[in-house]
Amino acid sequence: MAALLEMRGISKVFPGVRALDHVNLSVEPGEIHAICGENGAGKSTLMKVLSGVYPHGTYEGEILYDGAPLANRSISDSESKGIIIIHQELALVPLLSIAENVFLGNEVARNGVINWQEAFQRTEELLKKVGLSEPPSTKVEKLGVGKQQLVEIAKALSKNVRLLILDEPTAALQENDSQKLLDLMLELKAQGITSILISHKLNEISRVADRITILRDGSTVSTLSREEISEERIIRDMVGRDMAHRYPEREPKIGDVLMEVKNWNVWHPEQQHRQMIRDVNFHVRKGEIVGIAGLMGAGRTELAMSIFGGSYGRNISGEVIVNGSRADTSTVARAIDAGIAYVTEDRKGLGLVLEEPILRNISLANLAGIALRGVLNTAQEASVAEGYRKAMAIRTPSVHQKVVNLSGGNQQKVVLSKWLFTDPQVLILDEPTRGIDVGAKFEIYGLMNRMAEEGRGVVMISSEMPELLGMCDRIYVMNEGAFVGELAREDASQERIMSLIVSK
Amino acid sequence: MAVVVKNENESAKPGLDYLKENFREYGMLMALIAIVVFFLVIVRALLGVDFLSAQNITNLFLQNSYVIIMALGMLLVIVAGHIDLSVGSVAAFVGAISAVMSVNLGLPVYVVVPLCLACGGLIGAAQGYWIAYWRIPSFIVTLAGMLVFRGLTLWLLGGQNIGPFSKGFQSLSTGFIPDLLMVERPNMTALLVVIVASALMVWFGIRSRNRDAAYGIQQEPTGIFYIRNAVMAAALIFVGWKLASFRGLPNVLIVMTVLTVLYAFFTEQTTAGRRIYAIGGNLKAAKLSGINTEKLVFLTFVNMGVLAALAGMIVTARLNSATPKAGVGFELDVIAAVFIGGASMSGGVGKIVGVVIGAFIMGVMNNGMSILGIGIDYQQVIKGLVLLAAVIFDVYNKSK
Numbered sequence: 001m002a003a004l005l006e007m008r009g010i011s012k013v014f015p016g017v018r019a020l021d022h023v024n025l026s027v028e029p030g031e032i033h034a035i036c037g038e039n040g041a042g043k044s045t046l047m048k049v050l051s052g053v054y055p056h057g058t059y060e061g062e063i064l065y066d067g068a069p070l071a072n073r074s075i076s077d078s079e080s081k082g083i084i085i086i087h088q089e090l091a092l093v094p095l096l097s098i099a100e101n102v103f104l105g106n107e108v109a110r111n112g113v114i115n116w117q118e119a120f121q122r123t124e125e126l127l128k129k130v131g132l133s134e135p136p137s138t139k140v141e142k143l144g145v146g147k148q149q150l151v152e153i154a155k156a157l158s159k160n161v162r163l164l165i166l167d168e169p170t171a172a173l174q175e176n177d178s179q180k181l182l183d184l185m186l187e188l189k190a191q192g193i194t195s196i197l198i199s200h201k202l203n204e205i206s207r208v209a210d211r212i213t214i215l216r217d218g219s220t221v222s223t224l225s226r227e228e229i230s231e232e233r234i235i236r237d238m239v240g241r242d243m244a245h246r247y248p249e250r251e252p253k254i255g256d257v258l259m260e261v262k263n264w265n266v267w268h269p270e271q272q273h274r275q276m277i278r279d280v281n282f283h284v285r286k287g288e289i290v291g292i293a294g295l296m297g298a299g300r301t302e303l304a305m306s307i308f309g310g311s312y313g314r315n316i317s318g319e320v321i322v323n324g325s326r327a328d329t330s331t332v333a334r335a336i337d338a339g340i341a342y343v344t345e346d347r348k349g350l351g352l353v354l355e356e357p358i359l360r361n362i363s364l365a366n367l368a369g370i371a372l373r374g375v376l377n378t379a380q381e382a383s384v385a386e387g388y389r390k391a392m393a394i395r396t397p398s399v400h401q402k403v404v405n406l407s408g409g410n411q412q413k414v415v416l417s418k419w420l421f422t423d424p425q426v427l428i429l430d431e432p433t434r435g436i437d438v439g440a441k442f443e444i445y446g447l448m449n450r451m452a453e454e455g456r457g458v459v460m461i462s463s464e465m466p467e468l469l470g471m472c473d474r475i476y477v478m479n480e481g482a483f484v485g486e487l488a489r490e491d492a493s494q495e496r497i498m499s500l501i502v503s504k
Numbered sequence: 505m506a507v508v509v510k511n512e513n514e515s516a517k518p519g520l521d522y523l524k525e526n527f528r529e530y531g532m533l534m535a536l537i538a539i540v541v542f543f544l545v546i547v548r549a550l551l552g553v554d555f556l557s558a559q560n561i562t563n564l565f566l567q568n569s570y571v572i573i574m575a576l577g578m579l580l581v582i583v584a585g586h587i588d589l590s591v592g593s594v595a596a597f598v599g600a601i602s603a604v605m606s607v608n609l610g611l612p613v614y615v616v617v618p619l620c621l622a623c624g625g626l627i628g629a630a631q632g633y634w635i636a637y638w639r640i641p642s643f644i645v646t647l648a649g650m651l652v653f654r655g656l657t658l659w660l661l662g663g664q665n666i667g668p669f670s671k672g673f674q675s676l677s678t679g680f681i682p683d684l685l686m687v688e689r690p691n692m693t694a695l696l697v698v699i700v701a702s703a704l705m706v707w708f709g710i711r712s713r714n715r716d717a718a719y720g721i722q723q724e725p726t727g728i729f730y731i732r733n734a735v736m737a738a739a740l741i742f743v744g745w746k747l748a749s750f751r752g753l754p755n756v757l758i759v760m761t762v763l764t765v766l767y768a769f770f771t772e773q774t775t776a777g778r779r780i781y782a783i784g785g786n787l788k789a790a791k792l793s794g795i796n797t798e799k800l801v802f803l804t805f806v807n808m809g810v811l812a813a814l815a816g817m818i819v820t821a822r823l824n825s826a827t828p829k830a831g832v833g834f835e836l837d838v839i840a841a842v843f844i845g846g847a848s849m850s851g852g853v854g855k856i857v858g859v860v861i862g863a864f865i866m867g868v869m870n871n872g873m874s875i876l877g878i879g880i881d882y883q884q885v886i887k888g889l890v891l892l893a894a895v896i897f898d899v900y901n902k903s904k
Binding site: 336 | 718719773774775776778779786790792793
């Protein structure tokens, strides 16, 4: 059977980074084709090439669609050919109704005048197809993420979709919503719609996918047929090394208690009676890496930010004890002085000044370190940054490069450099490897080990349990704002963590 | 994403590459020079007079001093991610206060000036408080301020002009540094000051180059460094010579120059200046880096108020009367100068040098077009187009 889509030798270069390197992808009509790969492997970039976000000419290689060359100039170009992508971040307007969203940019109109009766009627039919019973006049903001996802699919169907691309559609969904979505995909397949599914979740892939293409570091590693799909094989191809060597070796040398948090309570910043953190107690020792596990919304980020200068929440109570004496953490500046550093999960939004060069980002949290009586020594600043560039292996032609041009892993190294320059005793790392490719992850783990070896305490918040199990000496489990358990390295396993979360 | 692409054009011409990278800054300077040369040629050809005559150069400084002084503060405001629409009204209001104090109450100038600057600071604080601590958008707060202080000006002046001022107050704007060396013309003090200033500029340039070199930092190529310094020193001395052969250095020019140097130093070399850039670049990241963002934004507006007050007094002194219509539209000239100078609407970007050049581009065009007798109608159109072109050029440059 002739392929519906054939992408050959696709390469895409960003300043300083080759995101795609001769990627091949072939999708047959009527199949569900999964694309798999670690963060940064190039999945999203590949789909952006396909859907016209990166127009023809900004990448190398050729795309054949229905046997004819495809040269998309824009997203609407590819949509007119029935290629529709649903991004991870949904592109719905929350204050508009379902019907308005479904036909946004594609209104049922004559001479610019919208025929609302027809629009609502057609929306209702589409919603039936995707299994939604809400009236079309419902505002999208009233729907949960799962249902919003279905509205996106209804929108795709309204455009006579032939090739539907779903970019990690279940990432933010609860289990039963995910199941519904996968069922819908199978249903659409029965109606002859071809889909590309980008996902991390191997159980989902093995459930619906007919074939799977694995990307790693911007290249195609393999395409497996349904019979060849096995979890081991996928992981090996994705990671490029055995699971056993995903985490660098470390001989923990654990000393005295460095930081202790006692009876920590935090209320929601806006909703008066909502308590976000409840009686949390924990400690971290010199040279120790402590993990905090939990599901999304468990309150881990809120906990960390409230400790870090009250950056989150209201009515914060409790004690932070650093090196045996009570520390003042009432503002960020004081928390830094007390020897605490917080590396945010939202690198771009909260961690970096993207349009500024590397050296200015590194010095930002400790300008006093490069200044005398408020006057900066910019030459010293550059030499400090240069030092970190070498020590942290930040890959960049120069420290004068804007951080916006760096890859996720290198950006994270800049953030880590920035906080190490404040010479903290305790580093709280919030999802330190999110959005980072595998090779860089390994490097970040190595840097974390080095921080511990230098005698700092490291608190690691992560949603990826294997990472916590691989890195931490001790793991706290958090659920609904409270700590529900503590596991030593030897006792910890994914099952134990999950059961602690569920049993609460 | 781990594959790093090697920088392929390790060019043999570092000088050219450097110019290309810093095209914006040199481009603005070139544009200013081009505009000056254009008027020089046209004015001579059409009217047979010298555009760069001593008198006209003096005029250029006197006419534009207030824009430059306010633009220094406005740059900080805009870099911090805000805007101040009230500066024209504040300048007028403080001008009116100075008139009441100076003319009606007969207070001496050394009392009036500090009091008026303090008034400006208070006004800035009153606006900055809402912006920084209550997070009311600066556009709204200062739009309100624009109306309020215009109204207060009318009220204070009772719809009348107040003047004339004492000689002492007038010298704020129209005074010149006397020739201490007692040579009548050329004014030797002026010449000496300019020569010392150029020498200092070159000396500081070389010193910071050497310091950079000691830390092994990449820097401006040697050739460009010397050419740039030679051109700037020559321009300075030329202007100084011209001024010296007329009435010497205007007081305003000294104030303006000192402020420009101070603010350039503040923005580039101090922790507080750096923090303002971080606030405009990413407010949340700045906050999480331990920066007291509210306080800095507040102080930025206080500073703006003080500079608006200074500009208000200079304008009042120049007109020799406080009028209800003073300062109308100043805010737009000032904001335009900042954007022509390369600041970004979204904050975090902009340089003092750029702003001064931007203000001079506007000023030279105003002056040149007036000399040519171009009507105010066309002048507005042309200035608007220049502003648009400068920003388009910026955006285009960035997307390349």
